[in-house]
Amino acid sequence: MAIPKALIASFLISILVIHLVEADPTVNADATTGSPNCGAACSARCQLSSRPNLCKRACGTCCARCSCVPPGTSGNRDVCPCYATMIIRGGQLKCP
Template sequence: MVISKTLFSSFLICLVILHLVESDTTMVINDIVENPSPSPLPPTIDCHAACNRRCPLSSRPNLCNRACKSCCERCNCVPSGTYGNYQECLCYANITTHGGRHKCP
């Protein structure tokens, strides 16, 4: 009698464990199907080179390069030319100082 109760309880425990493993696997598979991995991030640009192209005509090129690199690292873009063209990179254009002026050159 004791052996049959032990065998029966072991069998029930195995069934419960099997059910839990199966439901866990199903949840993982459903999660993968419903939430595919996000698209890869766009490639980063070379901020040093982009800012060197942007700041050579500045009256304070070191300050311009420092601000430009900071903005480039945040936005991953730098507008073309040496001044203006903010419509090419809205993130770059929208970063302001505490005084409300453009931070990015």
């Protein structure tokens, strides 16, 4: 009895998806453990920004690289030195 190719393909895709989800360290991470949920942390950080989409995108990049976001909507950069020292071309701070 032959196993249909569609069944084999769907089984392999399911295994791949499960592997990718388990390999992602940011899924369901807790901010108190040192690896924050970047989406929630950046939403809080950027809530008062005049350009919230740009702020969240930059914050998300910084959070992914540094694994931290300073508390509050501005300042507190001493809490996360990596976040505080990241710069873009021209010497401006990257992280909001």
